[in-house]
Amino acid sequence: MKRSEINALIQDAKDFFASFRFALPPWAFWAPEQWKGKGDSEVVRNQLGWDLTDYGAGDFDRRGLILFTIRNGNLAARHPKKYAEKIMIVRENQICPMHFHWSKTEDIINRGGGNLVIELYGSTPAEELGNEPLAVSVDGFTRIVQPGGKIVLTPGESIFLEQGMYHRFYGEPGKGKVLVGEVSSVNDDNTDNRFHEPQARFPEIDEDEAPLHLLCTDYPKYV
Structure with a gap:
């Protein structure tokens, strides 16, 4: 992805969050130079902040996700925080591909x-798609879903996803962009994503202009 495209998507995300009066922490708006010397921080160590991916497909509108990680622990560092929170934007027909987590529940x-x-x-034990019905909790009430079945969450609704439960999601056509929250156990995108079809989690970036704000994957270069 071009950095100019990423910058435009982050600006659009800031406007969308603001339209819902969803406030981000002050460091969400820092310029790259403000991150110098901040490497020894929970934000950097636990990969908080802006996160954007096209899953290596090169077509963000069709297959992609932009999100902001607000809080997170760190399993490798035995961080005492055992939970994570994200805010995401999902566009109409924009797919987050089929995957599950070995460790995380959300x-x-x-x-x-x-x-x-x-x-x-x-x-399955071989990590293929299962062919049995699933019992899933939607706002605390159990629903039975057939393999490949769909749950449509309207504003205010939520679903609990267990470990090993394959899921993909997208915005329903004709309904507009969706403001999506995630509350979970500790998130580790480097080791805990099992995509059904192997693909990149983070994008390769063409630095055609300077970053507006840093992505969490930019920290090593700038701090």
Whole structure:
């Protein structure tokens, strides 16, 4: 992805969050030079902040995700914080590909805007898509979902995803962008994503202009 495209998407995300009066921490708006000397911080060590990916597909509008990690622990460093929180924007028909987590459990929450469609499968011992129905908790009530079945979350609704539960999601066509929250156990995108079809988690960046704000993957270069 070009840095100019990333900058434009971050600016759009800031405007979208503001339209819902969802406030980010002050360091979300720091310029790159303000990060110098901040390497020994929870933000940098635990990869908090701006995160954006096209999953290596080169077509962000069709297959991508922009999010901001607000808080997170660190399993490798035995950080005392055992939870994480993210805020995301999912566009109409913009797919977050099929995956599960070995360690993380999570609530996915529609915080506002359009509707969020989540497709679900269980997983086999060989980590393939399962062919058995799933019992899933939607706002604390159990629903039975057939393999590949869909749950549509309207604003205010949430779903609990267990370890090993394959899921992909996208915004329902015609309903607009979705403000999506995630509350979970500790998040580790380097080791805890099992994509059904192997793909990149973080983008390769063409530095055609300077960063507006740093992505969490930019910290090693700038701090």
